[in-house]
Every structure is written in structure tokens, then in C-alpha cells.
Amino acid sequence: MSTAIGTAPNRAQPVGDDVPDVGGEWEHESMPSFAPSSAMVGRDADLAVVRRAFESAVDGMPAALLVEGEAGIGKSRLLREFAVEVADRADVHVGWCLDLGAARTPYGPLTGILRSLVETVGVDEARQAVGVGAEALGMLLPALASVPTERAGTSPERLRDAIATLIETAAARAPQVLIVEDLHWADESTLAILSFLLRTLTRGRILLLLSCRSDDVRRGDAVSRFIAEAARARLLERVALQRLEADAVRALAEQITGHPLSEGALERVQERAEGVPFFVEEIAGCTAGPLPDGLRDILLGRFDRLGDDARRVVQIASGAERPLAHPLLVRLTDLGEERLDDALREAMSSGILVISDDLYRFRHALLREAVHADLLPGERSRLHRSYAETLEAYCDDTESGDAAALAYHWQLAQDERRALIAAVEAMRHAKARFAFGAAARFGELALDLWPHVPDAADAAGVAHLELLHTLGSILRNAGDGERALAVANLALDEVDSSTIDPRLHARLLRNKALYLVNLGRAGAIPLLQQALAIVDENVDDDRLRAELLNQLASRRMIAGDRVEAIAIATEAAEVAERAHSDDQLSIAANVRGASRAHLGDIEGGIREYGIARDLARGSTAEMRYRVNYSDLLGLLGRYREALLLAEEGLARARVLGVERTSGSIMAQNMAVPLLERGDIARVEEMLARDFMQGTLRVFRMYATMTRVRVLAWRGRSAEAADAMREWLPAFRETGGVERQIWYDSVVMAVAVAESAGDPRGALAAILAMIDDEGPALLHQRRLLLQAGAIIAELRASGDDVVEASRAVAAAWAAQSSQLRAGTWSSLLDALLVPTAEALDAAIDLADGEDVPVTFRVVTRIERARMLVHAGERAAAAPLLADAEKIADELGHVQLQAAVAEFATAAGLRAGxxxxxxxxxxxxxxxxxxxxxxxxxxxxxxxxxxxxxxxxxxxxxxxxxxxxxxxxxxxxxxxxxxxxx
CATH class of the missing domain: 1.10.10.10 (Winged helix-like DNA-binding domain superfamily/Winged helix DNA-binding domain)
Structure with missing residues (x-):
């Protein structure tokens, strides 16, 4: 079985004739060739954990481990030992996160891992496996792209899906071990991909191993959040390496020294090394002179004993954020080939530098950090200037030379103008590859540098307002809605209406409106109106005007102003017609369709959706049509059609290469009809995979509502209440501007109350909904139907439900004739005014596929109550048996308890x-x-x-x-x- 170890699939490629691409995406070698002379000690239990995870992966159950601990504790050593051990059973691929300070390289460790995977399966098979995702993957691996064009046909979704598919393809050939080293330096794009893979790769022979220096992870930063979320969702097992005990310290030190240690010597080693293996090795290696006093002295002890040339080479190497090729060291050191060779041999024989696949690197990151920190400020600045100048001089362009590295070196060189230029270029470079988190860091770095550069706009090639406009969009795509809004406010504060380009002004206003919507806050409608006024007066751009009109119409519709929404969407369609924009025409029909349906014109709404579908074919509006129309069908109780449409949407998402991302939003939209049809297990599986992770806050609210219903269904009322309580402030804020979110908060309140055995509280929440003066939406229909079931339960308990029944009946009657007709009306009537004939008919109706499945139990219990009350216990028994069987099959704890309680009270359960x-x-x-x-x-x-x-x-x-x-x-x- 092949392995990436020793095959050097990730070797950095030269740029031009002989200069290595230290400015490009560094792909680290698969495994360093250096190994300490001592055997690993004190890690048997930790290694056993990794082995168990590997065996699980070999059996087809993917596993993921985070090996964490302080610097020098032996994380990389443990993973290296394991990788060598399984080299004949699996393919091992290693990627390293790079230390570039706050501005980190996009997809830092992933490029090397992906290149190694492609070499494992072959370019042709990889391209065939990922299909349309090859162009997206080609942004990181140019060999996969068919043509080197702009990435118009790609998307973040396609890139993520392509990466997952490539891993699965390789895993079909052999077990795959993916190692990401130094996670503490990971950029947001890498973390997003890793989070996606943890949730997506649920089958296959895949083991993901991450190493992380725990003392470099700050609370609340992106790495900390990633670890916490993955651990909380049980997607990642944490393996914390502890310091060595005295016996292990003795064994390790004696291996290195080659002779037994006295108790005094052991005590001195233990006192200074404190059980950290790397420090034990360093101290044990000090064969001459007294032992160093502090950790800094320990780390620099080897360095201090070097000759002048070797010290110079090591100092220069400390400025690199990645391993170095020989030609680059020749240019940087200016020592000449022979002197450089001698200096390198001395540095390697001293155990400071090692050779890894023809590249020079420090034996341990702590050594590099110590040497670099020992430089004087002027020395450090000059060193990084030389790196930056070399990158610019010998790289064909800044893109292949890695703009991130240029920004890093120019910043440390304290050349603010060149650092600004590189930061803006790095922002564009990262944005083009959908690494929005990294792009945001570089954009913010550019903003920080801007005041210090007199000709900043000329140097950066972009005006300050344009930079803010771009950065806001990047932050929004990175999922940081608050900072996106802050940048939008900053930009609008700078606007001079007499000089600004009207198009840019309108887009800034539109973007702020979008950011407010993403955060579920009020204020979007006035901003869109202002943007429209600017366009109407100053800009001849029908497409932009149609887009703004559609966005305004959508906000009106969601706020409940359906008549106004229809009028604005109709105007948008007229403008879109002039602009020959089918996607905007489709969106206008989409908005009209939803608005008409919520006004009670179901037939008219469905016709509009048909128009939206025809216009959306092959455009960006297609997924929007499928999501919105399937949602409408679900609200109407047409669950079978809703699921069919959503499943077709998922099939389309596969064709587009976005099955596991944009398609996942469609899957979440399937959750409610699935739940109403009783497929609770499938909904739980969707929630377990957390499809909404990292998406907009409003989408997370929808998922939260579904999660609360599922928890209540399973009888986990305390957890349901906690989840609702956590999100209730957000629901209240957003519910003020998005009526459907307000209804979802009522749905949660009813589910939590019923699960807790409080039907009166559940009914009170529905009656408060009826009394609310806000615009009614289709969302209330399911709640009114549920009110019938609650009223039936309270009536059986002796409560006076006459007024409540009247209120619910009146609210139902207030709907349009199209909405009052059908199965749900008959069910509600039978529960509000029960008769034998009505309930017998309701039982038959409830067994239909487009009725919430819980009513199969509710109607049978209500009919059995009537029979028992009439003394017909024998006739009630089979109804209760059916109700019990259905409730058990559904796993609905509340209904199971209701059946059992009534059967026991009625004496119908045989002892x-x-x-x-x-x-x-x-x-x-x-x-x-x-x-x-x-x-x-x-x-x-x-x-x-x-x-x-x-x-x-x-x-x-x-x-x-x-x-x-x-x-x-x-x-x-x-x-x-x-x-x-």
C-alpha cells in the first residue's frame, strides 16, 4: 500500500530558474527526515489512543483527534512516530500551518495535503472524481484546472465539496491519514474547511489528526472557537499530552547521554526542564559546562556555541516562516557556496537545523522563535526587508510569490508603504480563493497602515471608500456580520455625496441593509429606499435598480407588507425586463408568489412560482425558487410535494457541486415537512451534522426552532427550554422585522410547554398569537391546528375551553376560502366540536400523508375518550392500541405518555x-x-x-x-x- 512518507509529494517548486517559491503556498514535506537519537518515552497511552482511532478509520468509521499541549511537549514527535508506524497500511499526508503573525496564509496546510492526495489518486482520476469542482480545486492546485481562467464558475461551496470528494476518492483506495500540524497558526479558511470536513465525512477510511500548541490559543479567537465547537459536537476527540514523570525524564535523559544519571543530576534536569521532553533533550545534550539557568538559555545554548558564519545562517533562517531552499540561502547570506555549506553543516551537527526533503528548517519551532527573538530590532527589520526584496526580485508575480508572505515581511521590515501594497494584494488574492477570513485580516491590516502612508490610495491602487466597501463584503462572507456592519458605518460616515460615485454610494447603502438583515435587525428598508433614490436620480443602470427593487420588495414581504411587496416586485420586473435580466425577473415573481400566497391567493401564488421556476432555469435564482416554493408547500401542509421539490433541489445542487453546502440549506428546509411526516430520525441526523454551522444568524434561528421541536418530541423538555431560552433574545429582536421568525418563537414556546406537561401554557401562547395585531402569515395555520389538539386535551381534564375554542375557530375562519377548505379544517372542527361522526372521519383523514402525523394519535385518543365516556370500553381498546403503536413508532414521548396515562386511568391496559x-x-x-x-x-x-x-x-x-x-x-x- 502506498504512502506519502518519503515520496516528497509536497516539495516546494522553484520560481524562475533557481529561486524557491518561499512566497508561494508552501507545501511542507510529508514527514521531516530528522529524528532525535532517543526513542520516544512516556507516550504509550497517548499513542494507543491514536492507534484506536486509526483502527476505527480502517473499519470505515472516520475519526478525528486533536493532539494538544504546551510547546515542546512532543505533539509532532507523537504524530511522526505514529505516521511511520502505519506507513505500510495507509497513505499519510501532512500539512503545516505557518507563523505569519495575525495575517495568516489562506488554506495554509491544505495545499500540500491536497497535492499529496492528487498524486496518490492521479490527476485524471482526481479531476473525474470532483467533476465540476475541478476548477474550484484548481485555485489551490493549478494542475487540476482545465484552463487558467478567472474562477467565474467556482464558489466556496464547490471548493469545499471538491476537497471532501477528493478525500473520499482516495479513501476508497486505501486508508487516509491527514495530519495538520500547528493548528494554533491556522487561518479562518483552513478552520472552515476542517469544520466542514468533520461534519461531512461520515463514512470512509479517514483519520484526521491535528496538533495544536495549547498555550498559543487565545480564548475567543477563531482556533479556540473551532476547537470548542468541534469538541462540543463530539466531532473531535482531544488528546492532551502531559509533562513527563520523573521515571520517563530519567529514561529519556539517559538515552541521550548514554550513561545513568545520578539523583542529583536527575533533579537538576527535572527542575529546569519541568517534564517537557524537548527541554529534557536540550539539557541532556549540554555535555560541556554548567547547565543553563533558564528556558531562554536552554534554547540558545546550542546557538551560542556556533561559529560566526553558522550563527549568521541560523539568524537568517529564523526570519523565514517556512523551510528554505539552498539557492535562497545563497542569496540571503552572501557567504558564497563553500562558506555556506560549512556553516550549514555546523548548524545541523549542532542539532539546530535539519534537512527535510532538500529544504532547511529548524529542528523545533521553539528554536526558531528563540533565535528570532534574540535579534536586535534593527537586525530584525533589516532581515525581513531582505526577505521581502528577494521575494519581489525573484518571483514572477506577487500572486505566485504569496502576497501573504510579502505583507508579513514588509510589515516586520517597518516599511509601511510596501506593507500596505502587499496587504491589499493579499486581501484580493485571498478573496479570489474564497478565503474570506484571511482576506478580512489583510483588509484590516491595510486599514491600519493607511493613515501612515501619505499616498495610500495611489500606492494601494484603490480608494479608501472602495477598500471599505470590499472589506465589508469580505467580512460578511466570512460570517462576521457585526464587523461588516461596523465597516459599512465607517464607510458611510466618510461619504461626500458631492464627490462620491453614485453607484458606489448606492452599493454602500445596499450592503449596510444586507448586513442588518443578516443580523436580524431593523433598518434595512429605509437604506434600500435611499439607495433607490440615488440610482433613480443619478444612475442609468436598470439591472442595479431591479436588484434594489427586488431586495426592497423582499423586505416588505418578510415584514408582512404583502400588498406593497407585490407592487414593488412588479416594478422590479418591469425594470428587469428592460435590462434583459432573467434572474431578477425570476426573483420578482418569487416575491409576488410568496406575497400572494400569504394574502390567501394560493392559486395566484403558485402561478407566480411557476413563472419564477421557468425564468430561473440555469441562473443563480434557481436555488432561491426551490427553497422558497418548497417552504410554501410545507406551510400549506403539502408535505409530499415539498419534500419532492427539495430533493430535486438537492439533486440540482449535486450537479452544481454544492450538495454539502448550499444544498445543505435546502436540506434544512426539508426538516419541518420531515418532522410533520414523522421521520424524526432523519431530522436528528441533519441536526447532528449541524448544516447551519457558520451560516447567517437567521438560518441558525430556523435550525434552532427545529432543534427545539425535536428535543420536545423526544421528551427532553429541559434541553428544549434551555435552547429556546438561549436564542429567545435573538428571536425577539429579529421577530420585529421578520414576521416568520416571530411565529417560529411561538412554535418553540408551544413545543416547550407541551413537552413540560403544561398544555395551558401552550394554549396561552397560541391565544396570544391570535390576539397580536401584526400581519398574519401562513405560519399560524399549523399553530391553530395544534391548538385544537391542546383544547381536546384540556377539555378531557375538565378545563373550560369554550372561549378558547371560539377564538381558534374565529382565527381559522378569518383565512381566505382557499385556505379554509381541505383536510385541516375537518380535523380542527372535529377537535373543537367533537362528535362521533366527525372524529371517525378525522381518524381517516389523519392517516393521510399530508397531515401532521401526530394527529393520528391525537384523533384516536379523543375518539377513545368519547367511547369510554359512553361506556363502550371494548370499542375504545383497539383505538388505544393503535394509538400506542403509532406513538411508539414515532418515538414521540409526550404522546406515548398521554396514551399510557389514559389507558391506565381507563383500565384498558391488561395487567x-x-x-x-x-x-x-x-x-x-x-x-x-x-x-x-x-x-x-x-x-x-x-x-x-x-x-x-x-x-x-x-x-x-x-x-x-x-x-x-x-x-x-x-x-x-x-x-x-x-x-x-
Missing amino acids: DEDEAALLTARERQVLALIAEGLSNRQIGERLFISAKTVSVHVSAVLRKLGVSTRTEAALTARASAVLS
Whole structure:
């Protein structure tokens, strides 16, 4: 089996004739050739954890580990030992994050890993596997792109999907071990890809190993958030390396010195090294003179003993953020070939520098940092100037020379003008590759440098307002809505209406409106109106005007002003017609369709959506049509059609190469109809993969509403209440400008109250919704139907529900005739005014596919109550049995409890009924595996279901068997005929 180790797939390529591309994306060698003379000690338990994860990956269950600890603790050594160990069983690919200060290289460690993966599977197979994603991947690996053009056909989604597909393709050939070193220096684009991969790669022989220097991770920064979120979602197992105990320190030191240590010597080593392996090695290697006193002296001890030439070479090497090729050192040192060779041999024999695949690097990052910190300020400035000048002189262009490195070196060289030029170029370079987090850092660096450069606009090639406009958009795409809004405000504060380009002024206003929408805040409509006024008066640009009109119409519609929205969208369509813009025509029809439907004109709304569909074919508006129309179908209770349309949208997303990103928003839009149809397991799987991670706040609100409903469904009322409480302030803020978010907050309140056994509180939330004077949307229909079920439950408890029934009936009757007709009306009538005939009909209606599945249980319980009240207990029994079976199949804890409570109170549960009759077929399977002693995860793997679904079945088994532990359940199973 092939391995990347030793094959040097990530060797830096020369630029021009002989100068290495130290300014380009550095692709580190697969594994350093240097290895300490001592064997690794004290890490057996940690290595065992990595081995277990690897075996899981080999079995097809992807795993991810974060190996973390302080500097010098042995993270890289552990991973190197493991990689060598599995080299004959897996392909190993290594990438390194680079230390470029605050402005980090986009996709730092990924380029080398991806190049190694492509070499593993072959260029042709890689291009075939990723399909349309080849152009996106070609931004990082030019060999994959068919033509070196601008990336008009690419997107962040395609790039992420292409990376995941490439990894999966390689994993089909052999187990893949992906190692990312020095995560503490990772840029946001790298973290975003890693987060995406952790959630997406759910199958395949893949092991992801990350190393991180824990003392360099600051609380609240991007790396800290990534680690916390991944660990909280159980996507990443953390392996914290501890300092060595005294016995391990002795073993390591004695290996290096070659003789036993006295107790006194061991005590001195332990006192200075404090159990850190790297420091133990350094101290043990000090064979001459007294032991160094401090850590700085320990690190510089080897350096201080070098000759002048070797010291000079090491100092120069410390200025590089990546390994160096020999030709570059020749140019930087100006020593000549022979003197340089001698100096390098001395530095390597002293254990400071090592050769890794024909490149020179420090044996440990701590050595480089210590040498670099020991330079005088003037020395450091001159060193980085020489690096920057060499990059500019010997690289063909700044893009291939890595603008990030230029910005880094010019900044440390204290040349603010050249640093500004490089920062702006690095921002553009990162933005073009969808590395928005890195682009934002460089853009902010440019803003910081701007006041210090007299001719900043001429130097940077961009006006200050244009820079702010671009940076705001970058920050928005990076997911930092607050900073995007702050930059937009800064830009608008600088606007001089007498001199600014009207188009730019309008776009700045439009962007601020967009940022407010993203944050769920008020104020977008006046800004769009202002932008439109500027365009109407000063700009002859129908496409821009149509775009602004559509955005304004959309905001009006979402706020509930549907008549106004239709008028504005109609005007947008007229302007878009003149501009020959089909996508804007489609969006206008989309807005009209939603508005007409919410006004009660369902047929008119559907016709508009048909127009939107026809105009959107092949344009950027297609996914918007599918998302919005499937949402409308779900609100109308046409769940089958909604799911079919959404699934077609996912198929289209696959063609576009955005299945796991933009397509995931479509998948989230499927969650509500899936839940209403009772496919709770599929919804839980979607939520477990956290499709909304990193998206706009409003989308996270939609996902939160679904999560709260799922938790309530499963009877986890406290967790549901906590999730609602955490997000309620955001729902209240956004609900003031987005009516559908306000309705979602009511949905959550009802679900939480019902799950907690508080039907009165749930009904109160719905009645408050009815009393609210805001515009009604289709979202209220499902809540009114739920009110019928709650009223039926309260009536059975003896509550006076007459007034509530009237209020709900009146609200239902206030809908248009198109909305009042149909199955839902009959169901609601039967629950509000129950009769035998109405409930019998309602049971049949509830079994239809476009009715919320919970009403199959609700209608049966209500009919059984009526029969018991009339003394017809025998007729009620089969209805309750059906209700119990349905509730169990759904895993709906609240309904299960309601059925059990009524059956017990009515005396309809047979006391001598054996356990086997209580368990569903799936529960019997789960019980059999419990009896075998399997864990939830093992049961899930055996039955091909999620661990969460297993936990629900286990809870049902324990409840039905009347036991409290898995052990008791297993004993009951063995002692009875439950499993026979």
C-alpha cells in the first residue's frame, strides 16, 4: 500500500530558474527526515489512543483527534512516530500551518495535503472524481484546472465539496491519514474547511489528526472557537499530552547521554526542564559546562556555541516562516557556496537545523522563535526587508510569490508603504480563493497602515471608500456580520455625496441593509429606499435598480407588507425586463408568489412560482425558487410535494457541486415537512451534522426552532427550554422585522410547554398569537391546528375551553376560502366540536400523508375518550392500541405518555400482558443487543441507525419493561420470552 512518507509529494517548486517559491503556498514535506537519537518515552497511552482511532478509520468509521499541549511537549514527535508506524497500511499526508503573525496564509496546510492526495489518486482520476469542482480545486492546485481562467464558475461551496470528494476518492483506495500540524497558526479558511470536513465525512477510511500548541490559543479567537465547537459536537476527540514523570525524564535523559544519571543530576534536569521532553533533550545534550539557568538559555545554548558564519545562517533562517531552499540561502547570506555549506553543516551537527526533503528548517519551532527573538530590532527589520526584496526580485508575480508572505515581511521590515501594497494584494488574492477570513485580516491590516502612508490610495491602487466597501463584503462572507456592519458605518460616515460615485454610494447603502438583515435587525428598508433614490436620480443602470427593487420588495414581504411587496416586485420586473435580466425577473415573481400566497391567493401564488421556476432555469435564482416554493408547500401542509421539490433541489445542487453546502440549506428546509411526516430520525441526523454551522444568524434561528421541536418530541423538555431560552433574545429582536421568525418563537414556546406537561401554557401562547395585531402569515395555520389538539386535551381534564375554542375557530375562519377548505379544517372542527361522526372521519383523514402525523394519535385518543365516556370500553381498546403503536413508532414521548396515562386511568391496559407484546420489532432488536452487552454506538452500527435513535429505543424498552437499568432489561429478557 502506498504512502506519502518519503515520496516528497509536497516539495516546494522553484520560481524562475533557481529561486524557491518561499512566497508561494508552501507545501511542507510529508514527514521531516530528522529524528532525535532517543526513542520516544512516556507516550504509550497517548499513542494507543491514536492507534484506536486509526483502527476505527480502517473499519470505515472516520475519526478525528486533536493532539494538544504546551510547546515542546512532543505533539509532532507523537504524530511522526505514529505516521511511520502505519506507513505500510495507509497513505499519510501532512500539512503545516505557518507563523505569519495575525495575517495568516489562506488554506495554509491544505495545499500540500491536497497535492499529496492528487498524486496518490492521479490527476485524471482526481479531476473525474470532483467533476465540476475541478476548477474550484484548481485555485489551490493549478494542475487540476482545465484552463487558467478567472474562477467565474467556482464558489466556496464547490471548493469545499471538491476537497471532501477528493478525500473520499482516495479513501476508497486505501486508508487516509491527514495530519495538520500547528493548528494554533491556522487561518479562518483552513478552520472552515476542517469544520466542514468533520461534519461531512461520515463514512470512509479517514483519520484526521491535528496538533495544536495549547498555550498559543487565545480564548475567543477563531482556533479556540473551532476547537470548542468541534469538541462540543463530539466531532473531535482531544488528546492532551502531559509533562513527563520523573521515571520517563530519567529514561529519556539517559538515552541521550548514554550513561545513568545520578539523583542529583536527575533533579537538576527535572527542575529546569519541568517534564517537557524537548527541554529534557536540550539539557541532556549540554555535555560541556554548567547547565543553563533558564528556558531562554536552554534554547540558545546550542546557538551560542556556533561559529560566526553558522550563527549568521541560523539568524537568517529564523526570519523565514517556512523551510528554505539552498539557492535562497545563497542569496540571503552572501557567504558564497563553500562558506555556506560549512556553516550549514555546523548548524545541523549542532542539532539546530535539519534537512527535510532538500529544504532547511529548524529542528523545533521553539528554536526558531528563540533565535528570532534574540535579534536586535534593527537586525530584525533589516532581515525581513531582505526577505521581502528577494521575494519581489525573484518571483514572477506577487500572486505566485504569496502576497501573504510579502505583507508579513514588509510589515516586520517597518516599511509601511510596501506593507500596505502587499496587504491589499493579499486581501484580493485571498478573496479570489474564497478565503474570506484571511482576506478580512489583510483588509484590516491595510486599514491600519493607511493613515501612515501619505499616498495610500495611489500606492494601494484603490480608494479608501472602495477598500471599505470590499472589506465589508469580505467580512460578511466570512460570517462576521457585526464587523461588516461596523465597516459599512465607517464607510458611510466618510461619504461626500458631492464627490462620491453614485453607484458606489448606492452599493454602500445596499450592503449596510444586507448586513442588518443578516443580523436580524431593523433598518434595512429605509437604506434600500435611499439607495433607490440615488440610482433613480443619478444612475442609468436598470439591472442595479431591479436588484434594489427586488431586495426592497423582499423586505416588505418578510415584514408582512404583502400588498406593497407585490407592487414593488412588479416594478422590479418591469425594470428587469428592460435590462434583459432573467434572474431578477425570476426573483420578482418569487416575491409576488410568496406575497400572494400569504394574502390567501394560493392559486395566484403558485402561478407566480411557476413563472419564477421557468425564468430561473440555469441562473443563480434557481436555488432561491426551490427553497422558497418548497417552504410554501410545507406551510400549506403539502408535505409530499415539498419534500419532492427539495430533493430535486438537492439533486440540482449535486450537479452544481454544492450538495454539502448550499444544498445543505435546502436540506434544512426539508426538516419541518420531515418532522410533520414523522421521520424524526432523519431530522436528528441533519441536526447532528449541524448544516447551519457558520451560516447567517437567521438560518441558525430556523435550525434552532427545529432543534427545539425535536428535543420536545423526544421528551427532553429541559434541553428544549434551555435552547429556546438561549436564542429567545435573538428571536425577539429579529421577530420585529421578520414576521416568520416571530411565529417560529411561538412554535418553540408551544413545543416547550407541551413537552413540560403544561398544555395551558401552550394554549396561552397560541391565544396570544391570535390576539397580536401584526400581519398574519401562513405560519399560524399549523399553530391553530395544534391548538385544537391542546383544547381536546384540556377539555378531557375538565378545563373550560369554550372561549378558547371560539377564538381558534374565529382565527381559522378569518383565512381566505382557499385556505379554509381541505383536510385541516375537518380535523380542527372535529377537535373543537367533537362528535362521533366527525372524529371517525378525522381518524381517516389523519392517516393521510399530508397531515401532521401526530394527529393520528391525537384523533384516536379523543375518539377513545368519547367511547369510554359512553361506556363502550371494548370499542375504545383497539383505538388505544393503535394509538400506542403509532406513538411508539414515532418515538414521540409526550404522546406515548398521554396514551399510557389514559389507558391506565381507563383500565384498558391488561395487567398480565407479557413484555413481548409491548415491544415493537425494532425495540426487540435493540433489547437483544442490550442483552449481548453492546453500547448504544455499537447497537447503532449493528442496526445502521444513529446512536441518538438507539437511545430513544433504549428508553422505550426500559419504560415498557418497567425497569430502570440496561442490566435489569437484559436480565428480564433472558428470564422471559421477550426475545423468543
